[in-house]
Amino acid sequence: MPITTARAESGIVTVTVDYPPVNALPSAAWFQLADEILAAGNDPETSVVILRAEGRGFNAGVDIKEMQQTTGFDALVAANKGCAAAFSAVYDCAVPVIVAVNGFCVGGGIGLVGNADVIIASDDAVFGLPEVDRGALGAATHLARLVPQHLMRTLYYTAQNVTAEQLVHFGSVYKAVPRADLLETALEVARMIDTKDTRVIRAAKAAINGIDPVDVKSSYLLEQRYTYELNLAGVADEHRDAFVETGKAKGN
Numbered sequence: 001m002p003i004t005t006a007r008a009e010s011g012i013v014t015v016t017v018d019y020p021p022v023n024a025l026p027s028a029a030w031f032q033l034a035d036e037i038l039a040a041g042n043d044p045e046t047s048v049v050i051l052r053a054e055g056r057g058f059n060a061g062v063d064i065k066e067m068q069q070t071t072g073f074d075a076l077v078a079a080n081k082g083c084a085a086a087f088s089a090v091y092d093c094a095v096p097v098i099v100a101v102n103g104f105c106v107g108g109g110i111g112l113v114g115n116a117d118v119i120i121a122s123d124d125a126v127f128g129l130p131e132v133d134r135g136a137l138g139a140a141t142h143l144a145r146l147v148p149q150h151l152m153r154t155l156y157y158t159a160q161n162v163t164a165e166q167l168v169h170f171g172s173v174y175k176a177v178p179r180a181d182l183l184e185t186a187l188e189v190a191r192m193i194d195t196k197d198t199r200v201i202r203a204a205k206a207a208i209n210g211i212d213p214v215d216v217k218s219s220y221l222l223e224q225r226y227t228y229e230l231n232l233a234g235v236a237d238e239h240r241d242a243f244v245e246t247g248k249a250k251g252n
Contacts (some may be wrong), residue, residue, distance in 0.1 A: 002029060004202065005036050008187065011047030011194045013040040017206035022060040023053050027107065029076060030062075030082025034089035039233040041093035047198040048190045049093055051112065052100040052183060058125070061107020064134065064240050076231055080138075080224050087111040087142065088217055094202050096193055100186040101125045101164070102179055107139070113217060114142025117205070119172060120186045122179035128161035135239030137226045146172040 008014045015036050017023055024031070040049045053059060062083065067075040080159060086108070090097050094116040105113055105127045113119055113127065127146065131137050144152045147170055155162060167173035177185045193201060230236045 003032050003036055005040055007045075008050065008190075010191075011045060012050065012187065012190045013043070013046050013048075014050045014052060015040060016052050016054060017059065018054040020055055022057060022104075023055055023109075024060040024063045026063045026066050026084075027078035027082045028176070030079070030086045030108070034082070034085035037086070037089040037093050037097065041095045041097075042199075045195070046095055047201060048096050048193040050098045050100055050141075050183075050186050051090065051116070052186065053102060055103075057103030057107040058099075058101040058109070059109025059112060060104065061109060062129075068208055068237075068240050075233065076228075076236075080227065083108050083111055083138070084217070084224070085230060087115050087139075087220060091115040091216055094205065095198070096201065096205055098183075098186050098190055098247060099183050101127075101173075102182055104128075104161075106130055106161070110139045110146070111142045111220070114139065114145040117208075118174055118189055119146075119167070120182060120189065121167070121173050121176050122182050123164055123176045124179060125164040125176070126161040127164070127167065128159065129156055130159045132157065133159045133239065135230055135236035138220065138223045139221060141214065141216055142213075145216075148171070172179065 002019045004016050006014050019025055019029060037049060040046055062079045067079060090112055098118040098120060099113050099116040101113060101121040103125060105125060106129060110127060110129055129139055129143055140152065140156050146167055164173055164176040168176050175185055
C-alpha cells in the first residue's frame with residue numbers, strides 16, 4: 001500500500017508514504033495522508049506520530065503529470081485542496097508529529113515538514129521549493145518556519161535547496177544523522193514523548209498551536225490564490241509542460 005499506518009511500539013504510530021519513484025503524490029493520496037495522520041492522533045492510545053517515507057526521498061510534492069494529463073482545472077483544485085488538507089493534518093494532529101526526512105524534501109514536502117513538531121533528517125537530505133520553476137506558488141508559509149525570513153525569500157525566488165546540516169544550524173532540524181539511523185533516531189525522540197502524560201502532551205500541542213504568530217492555514221490559502229491566478233493566465237501550464245517534456249525548468 002502506498003500509505004500505511006502501523007503501531008511501532010506502545011503509543012508510537014508510524015505513517016509511511018511509498019509512492020515510487022520519487023514520492024510525488026497524486027491528489028487522492030494527499031487526502032488519504034491527511035486522514036491517516038488525523039486518525040492516528042485521534043486514537044487515545046497514541047501519544048506521538050512519526051511521518052516517514054520509503055524510497056529515494058521523503059516527498060517530491062504533487063504529481064505534475066496528473067495535472068498535465070487532465071483537462072480543465074479539476075486536478076489543480078484537487079491537488080491544492082489535498083495539500084492544504086495534509087499540511088493542516090500535521091498541524092492539527094492531536095499529538096506531536098515527528099517527521100523523518102530522507103533524501104529530498106521539495107514542494108509539498110516542505111508543507112508537511114514545516115508544520116511538523118519535530119524534524120529529524122538524514123545527513124544527505126535537502127529541502128527546497130521549486131515552485132517558481134513550475135509556474136506556481138505555495139509553501140513559503142512553511143519554508144519560513146524552517147529558515148530566517150531573508151533566506152526564505154532568497155531560496156524561494158531562486159528555487160535553491162538548503163541542506164539538513166544548514167537547518168540544524170538554524171535550529172529547525174533537531175538532528176541530522178546517517179540515513180541508516182534515521183528511523184531509530186526518530187523513535188528515540190518519540191519514546192521520550194511517549195513517557196509523558198499524553199493528556200498533558202495533547203494540551204501542550206493545542207497550546208503551542210494557539211500561540212503561533214502566523215495562522216498557517218490562512219497564510220497558505222493566500223499563497224494558493226496566486227497559484228490559481230497563474231494557472232488561469234496559462235503561465236503555469238507553460239512551465240509544467242516544459243518540465244514534463246524535458247525534466248528541467250523552462251529556459252534551463
